[in-house]
Amino acid sequence: MDIKDTIDKTKLPEHVAIIMDGNGRWAKERGQLRVFGHRNGVAAVRDTVEGAVEIGIKYLTLYAFSTENWNRPKLEVSALMELLVNTINKETKTLMDNGVKLNAIGNLNQLPTKCFARLNEAMQKTANNTNCTLTLALSYSARWEITEAVRQLAKKVLSGEINPDDIDENQVARHLTTCDIPDPELMIRTSGEQRISNYLLWQLAYAELYFTDKMWPEFRRNDLFEALATYQNRERRFGLTSEQLVKK
Ligand code: IPE
Numbered sequence: 001m002d003i004k005d006t007i008d009k010t011k012l013p014e015h016v017a018i019i020m021d022g023n024g025r026w027a028k029e030r031g032q033l034r035v036f037g038h039r040n041g042v043a044a045v046r047d048t049v050e051g052a053v054e055i056g057i058k059y060l061t062l063y064a065f066s067t068e069n070w071n072r073p074k075l076e077v078s079a080l081m082e083l084l085v086n087t088i089n090k091e092t093k094t095l096m097d098n099g100v101k102l103n104a105i106g107n108l109n110q111l112p113t114k115c116f117a118r119l120n121e122a123m124q125k126t127a128n129n130t131n132c133t134l135t136l137a138l139s140y141s142a143r144w145e146i147t148e149a150v151r152q153l154a155k156k157v158l159s160g161e162i163n164p165d166d167i168d169e170n171q172v173a174r175h176l177t178t179c180d181i182p183d184p185e186l187m188i189r190t191s192g193e194q195r196i197s198n199y200l201l202w203q204l205a206y207a208e209l210y211f212t213d214k215m216w217p218e219f220r221r222n223d224l225f226e227a228l229a230t231y232q233n234r235e236r237r238f239g240l241t242s243e244q245l246v247k248k
Pocket residue numbers: 020021022023024025026064065066069080191216
């Protein structure tokens with residue numbers, strides 16, 4: 001049976017977050033430069049986005065470039081930024097054809113001007129699409145995001161707009177870059193690494209984690225479906241006991 005047919009469409013996660021990892025190693029295994037891996041990662045992004053729309057995932061968030069990635073060799077960073085611009089240009093049509101709204105989170109001011117401009121154009125063009133929201137985490141790290149939220153809250157307290165006693169979990173969540181997006185129920189990381197690497201630390205509090213040895217350039221929609229099938233076999237207890245969940 002097709003893996004897709006084993007998935008219960010009524011029990012899909014609303015939001016899937018992915019750490020796209022392993023481009024460099026995939027290229028190296030083929031005797032190529034790391035950037036060859038990044039270029040081949042674009043097909044994986046396209047197929048995953050289309051697969052997400054096909055199955056009915058409403059929010060997909062992809063970790064494309066972390067705050068820490070700025071410390072990579074200059075040549076790799078500029079190649080990645082160039083690739084980003086070209087990919088956005090080329091793939092806007094794919095987003096329109098699939099009804100995907102593009103969104104971005106991260107310290108976007110740090111992006112090269114051209115990159116930032118293309119990103120904004122694509123976001124505006126796709127703003128009315130409703131099938132799925134694709135969020136790119138760019139120049140993003142969760143500690144940066146949480147620090148920003150704390151700063152904003154501190155300013156509001158200082159100006160008298162809010163009282164410190166009013167700060168609860170909802171307030172904090174509303175000051176994160178993901179304020180309009182539900183928390184991911186499923187987080188996938190490729191390449192065999194089993195860590196979070198400063199990704200959505202607050203939002204992943206109760207996410208199911210799924211790790212695959214596949215390198216990102218080889219990831220396709222069937223791998224996403226495989227992860228969804230695994231997710232549906234997990235028991236999400238949220239601190240309760242199994243017995244309590246059955247009663248609910
Ligand atoms: C993921 O692949 C892409 C980015 C982090 C930009 P890597 O470039 O991290 O590839 P590996 O992990 O070194 O193989």
